[in-house]
Amino acid sequence: MNTEKPSYQTLILPAIITGVILLIPLIAMQFTTEVTWDLTDFILAGILIFGTGTAYTLITRKSEKTTYRYAVGLALFSALLLIWVNGAVGIIGSENSPINLSYFGVIAVGITGAVVARFKSKEMTLTLFAMAFTMAMIAGIALLRGAYQLPGSSVIEILGVNGFFIMLFLVSGMLFKRAAREILE
Numbered sequence: 001m002n003t004e005k006p007s008y009q010t011l012i013l014p015a016i017i018t019g020v021i022l023l024i025p026l027i028a029m030q031f032t033t034e035v036t037w038d039l040t041d042f043i044l045a046g047i048l049i050f051g052t053g054t055a056y057t058l059i060t061r062k063s064e065k066t067t068y069r070y071a072v073g074l075a076l077f078s079a080l081l082l083i084w085v086n087g088a089v090g091i092i093g094s095e096n097s098p099i100n101l102s103y104f105g106v107i108a109v110g111i112t113g114a115v116v117a118r119f120k121s122k123e124m125t126l127t128l129f130a131m132a133f134t135m136a137m138i139a140g141i142a143l144l145r146g147a148y149q150l151p152g153s154s155v156i157e158i159l160g161v162n163g164f165f166i167m168l169f170l171v172s173g174m175l176f177k178r179a180a181r182e183i184l185e
Helices: 012-031 039-060 066-088 098-117 121-144 155-184
Strands: none
Touching (some): 039 066, 066 121
């Protein structure tokens, strides 16, 4: 018996969640001038949120393992947050600082690793650890090149923000490692 949902049904929940999340800045714009999104902001945010939700749904639909689902969710959320923060305000300096383009390398490592791993837990562990390592390398190179001298950046901020994302990727990697052990049990 095939219990798999038709593909249009897998898109309903991500679409609803995307719509609800996008209502937040839309409503905020009615009450404050602090939130100033244009159509491009809404389109990009919609693509990121819907794409992340759809990826989660498609990757986890065949797995009943809760740990695997948490690992995928944390990995995707972390990548989404990295893209969002980097695009909105930048990780180092402002969003226009060229060093911030390096962070797309972290996302490239994640996508490449996930495709090569075919989303299997054991291999995804290595992918998430590689993403954390890539984040650490970017932070180290930025500090060695004096990026802490950029306006809005200090050694503490660079280490803190990068450390936060490194921790997210490491925790996700550990969840994948646990999920791999659960499969063997």
